[in-house]
Amino acid sequence: MRKDITEAELDVMDVLWLESPIAASDIHLQQDSQKKWSIQTVKTLLSRLVEKGVVAYERDGKRFLYRPLIKRGDYTQSAATRLVDKLFDGRVAPLISQLAEGRGLSDDDLEDIERLLEGLKHEH
Amino acid sequence: MRKDITEAELDVMDVLWLESPIAASDIHLQQDSQKKWSIQTVKTLLSRLVEKGVVAYERDGKRFLYRPLIKRGDYTQSAATRLVDKLFDGRVAPLISQLAEGRGLSDDDLEDIERLLEGLKHEH
DNA sequence: ATATTCAGTCTACAATTGTAGTCAATGGGT
DNA sequence: ACCCATTGACTACAATTGTAGACTGAATAT
Structure with a gap:
């Protein structure tokens, strides 16, 4: 069930825990300065988190807003x-x-x- | 440098920390009953630990005895x-x-x- | 001496992880 | 109504990890 959250994924979760719902692009900006992933990487990590059932998203116009499902x-x-x-x-x-x-x-x-x-x- | 010790490798280390120097085959036997790796798997994990610099070995006749390098x-x-x-x-x-x-x-x-x-x- | 057995080395291979490129759709501006 | 920028979807690809088979050489038993 609960596939583990990996290191990189955890960094994304940390942003989500600070502020959500939030768009992928904003997570990218918010990103802790030393780690500078491409926006694509953020999106990949988000989909994996969604697959793992720990993040949900809702449509907001053309984009999605993401939200953590676990505290x-x-x-x-x-x-x-x-x-x-x-x-x-x-x-x-x-x-x-x-x-x-x-x-x-x-x-x-x-x-x-x-x-x-x-x-x-x-x-x- | 200190590449991380993985979960499976840690199980091997736990045997080494209990008893060492010890041969691969004995680690295999000692193995916590629920995990039943093949002897080959134990050997692979040992070589990776050696590569990572956290385990050393010495010859003992035809076989090797392994010993942890970190406490x-x-x-x-x-x-x-x-x-x-x-x-x-x-x-x-x-x-x-x-x-x-x-x-x-x-x-x-x-x-x-x-x-x-x-x-x-x-x-x- | 020879066949069997056991040890280590090499090779394999799928799943996961980190990191991102490409592409097609769609919403917003003019 | 139309073009472009931005978004999500799909694809990629190397490194790491879990798990082990095949191969080779040496010790052992007969």
């Missing part, structure tokens, strides 16, 4: 869950520990996590 | 960091929050995270 949060949640399952045997603590070891956590991040933990503990 | 922790760390950068703008708190929202965190996990946080705070 960003749903995607990130499932991607994060897959990663933690695959690499950390479903345990979140080791994941955090590795992230901290790497670049480290910012103070803001630490605070947020603490608050978050408080909340989670109260749900006991 | 599992290094791989998971960089994978986790890439994910958090790509999907959560480098913030760890939202990642944890999403993971909690999904399947939820086990009590064990919660405790571990708390202890971890204590430690991190002390490094201030």
Whole structure:
């Protein structure tokens, strides 16, 4: 069913999640400056996303307006869950520990996590 | 340089991380039961890993023994960091929050995270 | 010594992915 | 009413990935 969204497709989704419905040409303009795909490439990625059932479109005169069918949060949640399952045997603590070891956590991040933990503990 | 390790290749790496040096045929046997590749497939994946510079081999009589050149922790760390950068703008708190929202965190996990946080705070 | 077996190397091949060109239709401007 | 620019559809094509067969040389068993 849910064929995976690829890297390039994800960049398109990121634009759609920011602004939609939106035309292919506008996605092309909106495109994160460093990646400079041709408009054709954007269109190909859009059709593939439509095939995969994660984007819908509606006619607007001669062109189409595209719109994401899945929420960003749903995607990130499932991607994060897959990663933690695959690499950390479903345990979140080791994941955090590795992230901290790497670049480290910012103070803001630490605070947020603490608050978050408080909340989670109260749900006991 | 570091061409990415693919899903299938990662399964082979997981065997190597458990036991190495090890021969191709033994990797084949060790293989997580549900995935039942042919021995040829295992060999192909091994050569690709060698090409990618993440696995080395040494002769042992007629066969070769393979050995990972990167540590599992290094791989998971960089994978986790890439994910958090790509999907959560480098913030760890939202990642944890999403993971909690999904399947939820086990009590064990919660405790571990708390202890971890204590430690991190002390490094201030 | 010889036939069988097992190891590694080479080759294959379809599906997916990244990246885009060509073409035909159609809507908008004059 | 007509031409042109823009759009979507179709096609292309190389690289990567998953999956494995064929071939060759060497070790083993008889």
